[in-house]
Amino acid sequence: MSFCAIDFGTSNSAIAIPTAGEAGSAGMRLVPLEGAHLTMPTAVFYATDADDQPPAARPGPTADDPLPRCFGRAAVQAYVDGYEGRLMRSMKSVLGTALVDQTTEVGQGLGVKYLDIVTGYLRHLRQQAEAAGGQALNQVVLGRPVYFVDDDVVRDAAAQASLAAAARAVGFSDIAFQFEPIAAAFDFEQHCTQEEHVLVADIGGGTSDFSVVRVGPQRATRTERRDDILASHGIHIAGTDFDRHISLARIMPLLGLGAFGPSVLGQPPRPVPSRVYFDLTTWHLINTVYQPSRVSELRNMADFYGDPAHHRRLMKVVQDRLGHALVARAETAKIAVADGGHTDIDLGLVEAGLHNGLDAEQAARALEADVERITLCALDTVRLAGLKPGQLGALYFTGGSTGLTLLTDALQAAFPSARAVRGDRLASVATGLGLYAGRLFRG
Template identity: 65%
Template sequence: MYCAIDFGTSNSAIAIPAGGTMQLVELEAGHPTMPTAVFYYAEGPETNGPPRAFGRAALAAYVDGVDGRLMRSMKSILGSSLVDQTTDVGGGRGAKYLDIIGGYLLHLKTAAERQAGTRIEQVVMGRPVYFVDDEPERDAQAQASLESAARAVGFREVHFQYEPIAAAFDYERSTSREEIVLVADIGGGTSDFSLVRVGPERAAQLERKRDILANHGVHIAGTDFDRRIELASILGEFGYGALGPSVNGAPAREVPSGVYFDLATWHLINTVYNPARVAELRQMRSFYAEPKHHQRLMTVVTERLGHELASRAEAAKIAVADGGEVRIDLSHVEHKLASTLSEPQAVEAIEGDLARIVDAARVTVAQAGLQPSQVDALYFTGGSTGLRLLAQQIAAAFPQARAVRGDRFASVATGLALYAQRWFERAR
């Protein structure tokens, strides 16, 4: 028995063989995909590790204010120095970041084995074109770490496939002629592009190396948009970008910004809650000309509200994706506190990131020695392609290509499943 896993920054899925085809496992009631999230309870008995909840249950525990720690965007630590470090998960317990990833993979594997009725020891896993931009050694280390986590939970045979290429395999099922398709797989952590030659006659081939014309990507995507939007629309109410008092007539200086960047980065938020860091921030009261800014910041760090602020930034981004303006309620920090975000504000906050993503799409086609006019289709997948402006800007760079939208959350998983079926069935 084998499976295919799409381990995403924001959402994940797993597929297994069923009735001669591949089927996505229902990980939660009515859902074939699950948020890539783990919540560690501060209290409770240990069963194969600390007491945990996964996916939507993890997010619900956090929203309900249960004592514990929420982990999201775990994929982002692959290739970083954090991967082998131990972090506090509450209740006096600690866990290595790589073991946190392993625990999530084990949860996916267990759900698939329950549905399959047998052990699963072979897997095809998706991976971004680059875990780490422009650093091949760290990129290779990232894949090796993910493979290590997979083997640690019982997969004895592990293969990898690029996520955008998997999405191309999903697109290929719907085309009746040979085409050159540029896959834009833009999720929570990376924006990946692959230029692939597809067609009904090619679909049955196991070896597709010659059909992969180019791969390229940048480590910019949905979580980066969220960070910039939080900095632009929320954290100003907490002192980001504010000036301190003038001392002896000298020009006022901007308050230190490091804490705000950490608060806006999912996998760094918990570092702000370190007692030594909190004590340091408390001593910075004199750095602020506006006392309320410092007071609000201290409320966030002492009551551990950083993840909630990040979630509200993400929700605001989604709310203005199709235009309009949204009010961001911050009353959980201070009575009647709120800010607003409009689509023009969101665009201004992320326009630099959008430009780099569109440039990566152009570079992908240029690497293949082709002109934009030679691209037949654009295939959009990944949660962040729901951002209207992003899809429009990519499409504008390839005006003659037909734009096709796949399943934003399941196209990669479906394509990985098709590849896994071809790989393991042909090998027998």
């Protein structure tokens, strides 16, 4: 019974372990990771001030990696509370990129490899699970998106290999993978009363993944389910992209995005260079803007701005390292209008009294292209399965981004005859991975 299942997500993660005394393919439970919370934000905060540590900071695991750190909600809170250090989120997005083996500065001249950040987070999950279960865990099923990297099988394979290497580094000796939307289908199947085809829409922080799976009470007892998986497809667009586009539409224009410089010698004004704004809205690129050479370059661009306030605000964000905080405000605004209505984005941290509104219609315009591409991906998945939309029995929603009504409405409109079923947005995949781990490792 030394096995577990880990849903290592872009935004949130969870881990399932066997329930004592249970047998068969059932008998798995999710481990409370922070108080009673069964899921935990995929976030790490490296605390670099030895004299001022967050209450939840833990020492580094080895002499070679001694930096204290916080995980999950405590990591986000340490950042919000202003402790000296570096917040890392969306670490999953570096898998399959050149960044995975690179070192990133966390403050005070200290650096950590991106893959070591992933390893440290997985180690924390394993330690929490071993403490909850009272035994060592050596076998693991790891969830993975249908594609870590779109349209590049070499980089996609490298991404899985990096995640496997991180799992081995924390002590797992037997490692298996399962597609996240298929794991969600196993969770959905627990409540099926008849055989049918389900399209699983697993839309989280980093990817939108779809699988067409044949499910049913008789099929749930089978260990080998390969012939029940009719198609899997995915696209690298999801929650963090939504946050980025909300920020580009409603926050970055106040810092100069889309603005023009002054007219020089009677020539038409030129647009303000835009690269910095796209980097400031992409989690794993934000810290590249804080490099001294980049800050110096931006400081010398004051004459590029027709409105001095835009440049002043941009430099405030760069010099005070507010990029992650602004993305977080975009995410909060997105959630606030997920079911309609209006919210106000407070940007007082940039300039006293600065703010901008966001309503459901503005959000829909900002996310229109993303929603369309995700919907087309869902339709392609059903086509790859050899089915027509009307042959689906159910459309199963899971993943944090399925809380966005305009997205789920678009998907339901594409499959009007399928009944819409909502799973636990944050825990369905982990639950299904646990079911699969039980079937795989119990034999």
